[in-house]
Amino acid sequence: MSETPLLSVRDLQTQFFTEEGTVRAVDGISFDVNEREIVGLVGESGAGKSVAAASLLQLVEDPGRIVNGTVEYKGETILDVQQEDGEIVAGEGSLSPEQMRKRIRGNEIAIIFQDPMESLNPVFTIGGQLREVIEINRGLSAKEARKEAVDMLREVGIPEPEERFEDYPHQFSGGMRQRVLIAMALACEPSLIIADEPTTALDVTVEGQILELVEELQDRYDTSFVWVTHDMGVVAEICDRVNVMYLGEVVEQSTVDDLFYDTKHPYTRALLESIPRPDVTVDELNPITGVMPEAIDPPSGCRFHTRCPDAREACREVAPTFKDVSEADEARHATACLQYESVGYEDSTPLETEATAGFGAGLTAGFGDDATAGGEDDE
Ligand SMILES: Nc1ncnc2c1ncn2[C@@H]1O[C@H](COP(=O)(O)OP(=O)(O)OP(=O)(O)O)[C@@H](O)[C@H]1O
Numbered sequence: 001m002s003e004t005p006l007l008s009v010r011d012l013q014t015q016f017f018t019e020e021g022t023v024r025a026v027d028g029i030s031f032d033v034n035e036r037e038i039v040g041l042v043g044e045s046g047a048g049k050s051v052a053a054a055s056l057l058q059l060v061e062d063p064g065r066i067v068n069g070t071v072e073y074k075g076e077t078i079l080d081v082q083q084e085d086g087e088i089v090a091g092e093g094s095l096s097p098e099q100m101r102k103r104i105r106g107n108e109i110a111i112i113f114q115d116p117m118e119s120l121n122p123v124f125t126i127g128g129q130l131r132e133v134i135e136i137n138r139g140l141s142a143k144e145a146r147k148e149a150v151d152m153l154r155e156v157g158i159p160e161p162e163e164r165f166e167d168y169p170h171q172f173s174g175g176m177r178q179r180v181l182i183a184m185a186l187a188c189e190p191s192l193i194i195a196d197e198p199t200t201a202l203d204v205t206v207e208g209q210i211l212e213l214v215e216e217l218q219d220r221y222d223t224s225f226v227w228v229t230h231d232m233g234v235v236a237e238i239c240d241r242v243n244v245m246y247l248g249e250v251v252e253q254s255t256v257d258d259l260f261y262d263t264k265h266p267y268t269r270a271l272l273e274s275i276p277r278p279d280v281t282v283d284e285l286n287p288i289t290g291v292m293p294e295a296i297d298p299p300s301g302c303r304f305h306t307r308c309p310d311a312r313e314a315c316r317e318v319a320p321t322f323k324d325v326s327e328a329d330e331a332r333h334a335t336a337c338l339q340y341e342s343v344g345y346e347d348s349t350p351l352e353t354e355a356t357a358g359f360g361a362g363l364t365a366g367f368g369d370d371a372t373a374g375g376e377d378d379e
């Protein structure tokens, strides 16, 4: 099976031109989303997940610009940008932000944000807003649209939708408002929904309910998703494939099972070790050490080397290549780490990094002297 992916992103690069310098927020990422697939973008705060998501719909705010990359949607180019002699030029098929808004946003690709209050207007009723979206995007009469809106509210699990139709956003709980946004996104029957941490502000029980709802609806409507999250638990729950992001780059890309059971990149491993799990007590959790460096001045070589428990001198010098490291008959599993390349990692001297030095140990001090050791390569 070699279907054309629903969405295909190549070498996407988005930068913010600030007074302090150029912020390399998204620095050349590539990934695909297939039909009926939920694809995760996961990583810590500042990894570039939201900027990547916004770039797909050309919703990048000033002073941000997409400076390079192509995006194909259903086999058609919707973004094609590159730099020539310092100028950012768009290729022939590339849509303008205006064309994106008119032709793509909503009825082809919808977006759901973390804070529903930003997307809902506080002075109009929930039902009215949903009805309007349906009326505009589906060309239904006001009456038909109202009926459809009530049905959608019911579908996303709002009890007594006829009555709640007249409520204002502040009369809904956070979880209910997020359900309304899902209803709005689905109401236009898009093929793809981009969800930027839509459950992050909710408590875990409500989050779980919303994730279940999304799975159910995805099944029914055959919608694909790009799901942005910093939470590996969420990834495990709903994603089919994942892109792990660090400082503007994708460092590992695979199916969810491979990511969890055949982890390749030390950053992914660190993220996995830091998630709360039923079988691990808080004391045993291994928080990921150090903070992500600034995207304005990323570290040389491998960007993760300053925090990596496996870092060697080579990692400071050589930027790893993002490449497929799967066996012949396995699903694609790509990563960017010198341990999978023959560039002298093996013979290189281990580096003292935030993960191996005393600084890291400080974070978990008190749980035993070598609480963060956990490594095979102790001196
Ligand atoms: N308007 C802006 N101006 C300058 N820099 C920005 C702007 N928006 C984002 N950035 C920078 O781009 C980088 C990526 O930010 P982004 O919001 O995509 O991270 P994220 O992975 O979504 O993090 P979070 O989990 O906190 O939402 C960060 O270094 C951030 O500071």
Ligand code: NI
Residues within 6 Å of the ligand: 049, 050, 051, 196, 197
């Ligand atoms: Ni974000």
